[in-house]
Amino acid sequence: MIDYDFHTHTTFSHGSGSILDNALAAKQKGLKGIAIADHGFSHPAFGMRRKYLKQMKMECEQAQKQTGVEVFLGIESNLLGLSGKTDLKVEDYSYIDVFLAGIHRFVILDRASDYFKFFGSNFFTSVLKLSPSDKLVKNTTAAYINAIKNNPIDILTHLNFCCYANSLEVAKCLEDYGTYLEINTKKVHLTDEEWQNIVDKTNVNFVIDSDAHSPDRVGDCSLYSDLLSRISIPNKRIHNLCGNKPNLRFSAFKEKNL
Ligand SMILES: [Zn+2]
Ligand SMILES: [Zn+2]
Structure with a gap:
């Protein structure tokens, strides 16, 4: 069982419960903390809206008081292109405690050319179950790497x-x-092979997240248990298990720069 679940959604984006509902579910499951990590602003259908940031922050504080569970305001920001830019702007940073980022479909991109270089090709390759071209792999890798280098994710x-x-x-x-x-x-x-390679050939650390879109899934780790039956990942490299608390890069960045 994890102690912190840093990736839960609410009605502010694509989830079915409120911030308090997720916190109550976390309390019931014995979690120490959760992050509300709704979809970033540039997703026209599912994205959270910037104008609600203040309200979300307040609801997180109230939910924390009411439940005793730590409730962080996070965001699952969207990568916007090859440049690695995301839809979390520096002016939003003061509201946000935990900065998550990922690649999602159907977001409003930074430049139309990114659709052809990378988003569109990923979409058609995955929907048509084609094997990805070397160029697509190269561009997608570059987008991730630029995002990690250029943002305190x-x-x-x-x-x-x-x-x-x-x-x-x-x-x-x-x-x-x-x-x-x-x-x-x-x-x-x-794939299992990718997990094994990452575990064996890097020292990257991990967090397990439910990506819950409904309160009943907050803290759910069942898919991880399945993975563990095939791949061994040392517990010491998973930083939201066994009483560990992750060392969050974004907090350190804010302390130093804001
Ligand atoms: Zn996502
Ligand atoms: Zn998500």
Whole structure:
């Protein structure tokens, strides 16, 4: 069982429960803390809205008081292109405690050309179950790496879900910058071979996240238990288990720079 679940959604984006509902579910399951990590602003259908940041922050504080569970305000920001830019702006930083980022479909991109270089090709390759071209892998890897280098991201969500990066190269970059690789328990996003390679050939650390879109899934680790039956990941490299608390890069960045 995890102590912290850093990736839960609410009605502010694509989830079915409120911030308090997620906190109550976390309390019931014995978690020490959760992050509300709703989808970033540039997703027209599911994205959270910037104008609600203040309200969300207040609701997190109230939910924490009411439940005794630590409730962080996070965001699952979207990568916007090859430049690695995300839709979390520096002016939003003061509201946010935990910075998650991932690649999602149907977001409003930084430049239209990114659709052809990378988003569109990932979409068609995954929907048509084609094998990805070397160029697509190269571009997707570059987008992830640029995002990790250029933003103080705490957690990279569901690496390679519906897209095709060189996962080992991305994991090496995560290790270098102190960003966690998420073990997402909502979806299978890496092959067993990729997990094994990452565990054996890098020293990147991990967090397990439910990516809950409903309160009943907060803290759910069942997909991780399945993975563990095939791949061994040392507990000491998973920083939201066994009383560990992750070292969050974004907090350190804010302390130093804001
Ligand atoms: Zn996601
Ligand atoms: Zn999510």
